[in-house]
Amino acid sequence: MAGPCPSPWARLLLAALISASLPGALANRCKKAPVKSCTECIRVDKDCAYCTDEMFRDRRCNTRTELLAAGCRLESIMVMESSFQITEETQIDTTLHRSQMSPQGLRVRLRPGEEQHFELEVFEPLESPVDLYILMDFSNSMSDDLDNLKKMGQNLAQVLSQLTSDYTIGFGKFVDKVSVPQTDMRPEKLKEPWPNSDPPFSFKNVISLTEDVDEFRNKLQGERISGNLDAPEGGFDAILQTAVCTRDIGWRPDSTHLLVFSTESAFHYEADGANVLAGIMNRNDERCHLDATGSYTQYRTQDYPSVPTLVRLLAKHNIIPIFAVTNYSYSYYEKLHTYFPVSSLGVLQEDSSNIVELLEEAFNRIRSNLDIRALDSPRGLRTEVTSKMFQKTKTGSFHIRRGEVGMYQVQLRAIEHVDGTHVCQLPEEDQKGNIHLKPSFSDGLKMDVGIICDVCPCELQKEMRSARCSFNGDFMCGHCVCSEGWSGQTCNCSTGSLSDIQPCLREGEEKPCSGHGECQCGHCVCYGEGRYEGQFCEHDNFQCPRTSGFLCNDRGRCSMGQCVCEPDWTGPSCDCPLSNATCIDSNGGICNGRGHCECGRCHCNQQSLYTDTICEINYSAIHPGLCEDLRSCVQCQAWGTGEKKGRTCEECSFKVKMVDELKRAEEVVVRCSFRDEDDDCTYSYTMEGDGAPGPNSTVLVHRKKDCPPGSFWWLIPLLLLLLPLLALLLLLCWKYCACCKACLALLPCCSRGHMVGFKEDHYMLRQNLMASDHLDTPMLRSGNLKGRDVVRWKVTNNVQRPGFATHAASINPTELVPYGLSLRLARLCTENLLKPDTRECTQLRQEVEENLNEVYRQISGVHKLQQTKFRQQPNAGKKQDHTIVDTVLMAPRSAKPALLKLTEKQVEQRAFHELKVAPGYYTLTADQDARGMVEFQEGVELVDVRVPLFIRPEDDDEKQLLVEAIDVPAGTATLGRRLVNITIIKEQASGVVSFEQPEYSVSRGEQVARIPVIRRVLDSGKSQVSYRTQDGTAQSNRDYIPVEGELLFQPGEAWKELQVKLLELQEVDSLLRGRQARRFHVQLSNPKFGAHLGQPHSTTIIIRDPDEVDRSFTNQMVSSQLPPHGNLGAPQNPNAKAAGSRKIHFNWLPPSGKPTGYRVKYWIQGDPESEAHLLDSKVPSVELTNLYPYCDYEMKVCAYGAQGEGPYSSPVSCRTHQEVPSEPGRLAFNVVSSTVTQLSWAEPAETNGEITAYEVCYGLVNEDNRPIGPMKKVLVDNPKNRMLLIENLRESQPYRYTVKARNGAGWGPEREAIINLATQPKRPMSIPIIPDIPIVDAQSGEDYDSFLMYSDDVLRSPSGSQRPSVSDDTEHLMNGRMDFAFPGSANSLNRMTTSSAAYGTHLSPHLPHRVLSTSSTLTRDYHSLTRSEHSHSATLPRDYSTLTSVSSHDARPTAGVPDTPTRLVFSALGPTSLRVSWQEPRCEHALQGYSVEYQLLNGGEVHRLNIPNPAQTSVVVEDLLPNHSYVFRVRAQSQEGWGREREGVITIESQVHPQSPLCPLPGSAFTLSTPSAPGPLVFTALSPDSLQLSWERPRRPNGDIVGYLVTCEMAQGGGTATTFRVDGDSPESRLTVPGLSENVPYKFKVQARTTEGFGPEREGIITIESQDGGPFPQLGSHVGLFQHPLQGEYSSITTTHTSAMEPFLMDGLTLGAQHLEAGGSLTRHVTQEFVSRTLTTSGTLSSQVDQQFFQT
16 A cells, blocks of 8 residues: 655645635624634634633634734634545556556545545546346246346357456346235245246345356256236345345456346335335345345345435445336336436347347446446535546436546535534534545545534633632633623623612613613623624614715724724725825826825815816816906006006005016916006016915016017007907817817816716626616716816627627618617706606607607608607706606617717707707617716716616626716816726526517407517516507507506516507598508517516517408308398407406407497307307407416307397307416325325316426424425426425424425415424324335435436236226306316316315326326216125115226236226206217227216116217217216227226206206206215224224215215125115214224225215225234223114114123124224324325225325
């Protein structure tokens, strides 16, 4: 063994230690954690440390860095240190022909929340040894497969030799457990179940792995087939023994282990109910139990293994399964094999003749896959393996290349919390252990891992009752831990005494602790978790100074009522930066030397209007007439001339000083020169300082004047003439010439001024939280606020996609796109302008559109404006109360530059034609960018730029917009912060909103266009979108009234309707524009609340004129169909469209003639038209409301007028939309053990559509039933599977379970239950169960998370098994129809009824189409087994249908025989007639016809109708008796014979003549109804040989109940049936049945005896199972009194609370003197608390299941 390698692992270890020492990003997590000790602190986070310094007074739990900064000594800091060490590493030798991995051993210790990364090398050779073990099903049906295998032994060896030169081969066989009901336990059958067969067995290792092919072939020749009863086999037992019995099987350590599993049957698995495994058989111990002969010995005492167990054990022992199965059982293993990371599945021919080819193909497929799995991982550790070399498959394995070393990256993570519990509070086995990181073909890496949960050493050295703690506590880790009843730093305060509150009263206050805390032991304990501080809790840490609304400017924290600022910040509100970076001038100095920097701002020595924020003189801002203002005072003081000479000179506010030389112009504020009128000489002077004359100001005057020579006097008049013209020219250039202005701005004197720029440089927005499609982005102006500045800006969409906008613009330059235009009007905004329907708003809208249309029509291709509305703009300076108009104009994409130029020109001119607008503001928005201007008026510091965000459904998940300030076209400001980045994150949509169709056609005569908008619900919550109309060839306000607004979908809503009013076509319009169809568009935009726009989000409405009826259709009508002249015809083109789940929009085109109205008939499809509803309408459209969801309706319409009523149109049909389903039926729990339960639920009472999935959530709850940790979710995407097997639940812990259903409209409400499996009864009993259920492992962790398994078919039933009775509680339907939907059919219901939930969950252990999946509450199925009763046919109820029992070894139906008709529908035609309809059944051969039989329910003549035409699927039955129940049976025939019957019971109820009960009253209403069976059967075990049976009365019996008939017989046949009669009619009836045998399944049938005869049966099968000698619960003191049997055929039983000790006989059963409880407290307690009140026991048994259903 090689020692640790210093490289690269040493470097990896160093990196891990360095990374572990760095503080986490959430450093405050340590400080905020409510810990009380050192150990609790260091367990909070991997970066937390604890200070044990006695003198330390700050918070002791913090990060290491902050503790050191707060003064804690380094040696007093307690931290946890992680470690990583390689304990074994042998380098890979690629010359060896075996699988290898490096390293082979690690030791890792991690802190909670810490991760460790390392690399792993795995080598798989090109050729490696192979061990092949064939495990074969030896049931009788595999006899031909065994014969073929015997013949192909040599071929098998040849294939192996081609794959590898080193191989071994072995063979094993299996059947099933040798016990009831899997095996026939009769002695003769135990000896030889089939002719020439071996005795039954579970598993036997026949040939251990050997290299001798001849030995393999010879031993195989002597094998014979065996047999069992039920179809599923015990293969899982065999697989487990093959895996764990390494020595017996002969697996070699360095070879590839292949296990070929060959069968044609399904499989038993843990707790699937066979042989009453739940609670009686122990769980499989996963050990080897083979005797000397290789036979499995523990099949009687141990359960089958579970699927997760097999996955784990096969991976642990490097065994790769190859499932070779027939077509019949392929569906079982298709899903099963996907749970094995590396496995193969092949279709075996019926005789296994292709097993050699299948094996070769599977081996080649397996060699290229490698799985690396972490075995035996503690719950607190997670391991993840990735690779940069190889790609991962769907099953989690890697697709490798053999012969080269593969590199894999491993992440080992110690999680902090498991199911809401800190990892250090879990048991030790969940914190540490040995993880086996194992590839498929080798032993792998052994990792000794653990989570550091050590106790701080200082807690182990505490001073008990220390003097430092006033002897009232323990001194530990630097502080006192007070005993109970004491508090304080030194434990000197008794918390049990009421101390004086005076020390807690602040001077001048009446409340102790300022009302913000409690006074404890003379000290204030403040409320608010740190909000209040101080000796008297007088400081509120939410009341510190704020800046811009942020507490302490968001640059510090509030403590003791004052801001404690972050480094580099100071001031009362932390608004002053300590840095002087904001005071640096353009020359790199501070405040230009004219002031000092304080609080990040320059404070100038001399304040002036002409200095900016950094004390720089803004020469361009100095008043241009300053020279002129100083001129007269300079003249009078210096020369005594000018207009102020004399006394007025004293009024001057400054003094002059005569100098010999003046400074240069750039060194002074201003330099002036003027001509003195008195002597025509020019004098000059300068002004220093800030340019503001004052008492202390001095003007320097040049002592010497400049006098011109006398010869130039003639130039003076010329100059006087030219100077005004020059000044005027300069003024014009300044105002109107941007070029001149730009040139002037380059001059030094003009380049200094105030600045404008955006306030922020980045915004992060979440689309689902946005309430608007724009963002108001603040822009600031700093410095001198005098004057007006205008800023141009632009925004570009999708800058994360370079060239996106350019590419979009170049697609089609002539394409019409909408341009949004915003202008500020020169008028104030009023409240009426904000209301679109007011007169003032309408008038202004008309004025705006007329003037703007007049201006923009000069641009080619521009359409007229639309969607005009008004608003106010906040933060717009002095004009924020002005009106802003927003409008849209359609123009070609290429017209954008012209639109922009024209808009800016008109805004500068302050008018659009005659419409006055305010200057300096506009926004023009194209499809991907926008441009605009904003204005700063004088004195305004901040304005908002309204930036459009271009929200589109096709946007990226994270898109970027760039806002840019372009220039300042008017004003003297310079640009500061120019750019703003906006990031919009699109999150998961809660709903997708779109139109149903991209185009709709409406008639103008309908007056209203109704446009449906649908939402596909992805998550609960609301959604909102905007909508608006847009002109096409149709024009707003001429063809239609434009609309816009918001559509808000509330949670659960999936449909909305937009209505657009259509206008009558004027005569002038028809002359000018013709009568062609006109179009307009409706667009959806601006999704909110997490909504996304789907396709199509734009639709076109085509308006057709009423007389523009499809003329081709009219011309094709024959003349005989045309109405006579003047008569009304039938309405044309009827069209129905669902407008929701309960509404249909029905429209048509008017007929010829002059109708005055229309009459609409509508009815449920299949109902008689005579029961149709009538509606009257004056327009050619109507909306049908108050309908059933997801229901088919038929409708037609006729017109009426003065001449009468015209003919009806042809009927049309339409189905309403789906609604979310109601909550599922009651939850039932089949408790397998204290850690395993089977959860089942019933379909929602109102499915309102087709159920597509269920979601099951479960999680731990506390004593208050509040969740602990997250709920685990399992999606059951097959709606037929309404069961879920949950394994590895935590023992003795209550769990909360919820189930909800989903259909096309979304998720419905959830059904909830809370149950603790440990509180359930210990004695289970057998009930029917379907093994076709998903399995989840509650504690599987990373290995089996979302472990979900289905079998696509249920297991075949034993001999004599039939489907259960199915009943419900639907109320009567008036004049409707009954729909007997066959279980499993996917049709939609024609009527949904709202009724109470059906009795429990319907279980059917049959083929998959027998699983009830429709939502009809009208399904009936009254099949039962043939009974053997001592009775007379005239008085006993008739057995409705008898099915032939199939053989025990093959329950498959005969090929070619039709299946049961999949739907039975009754439609009442009158009080004595009805129509019976059905759907064609499935059949491999052609059908030849049908047979319909019916008779009275209580017996009588059987009427038979033969239908030879297979296309006819309905028949009308006449002359029925009113108010009498009939049973109907329908079956189909093919050349192979008659199929099974479909049966239903129906009654036509109507009023009859008092004198003649069989004659209905003419015109009376008639009703369809069907009787119901008694309520669910509930069984309670009383003793090993007796039980109590209870049931509820039928909710709708066929008459008055006089009693019940109960039949008991052995389910497997044998013996005679026993009947009991229970008299009376009570809500719940009970019957005690004694004299039963243990471990024998009994079938019970209960039916009500009524005045009309017998009702339908309720059936259940039950078994009282033994408990390995366990004690039976003590019965109560009450006993059941059994009366002597009455004379006749029935035995009457009455249950009371008295005793009867004498024995009596009852139908051959001897009842001795025994105590039987019939209604005592124990039985009632068990029945009401534990046994499900909705348990559906009306099923038969596919495999005897001893599990109980329990109900919360």
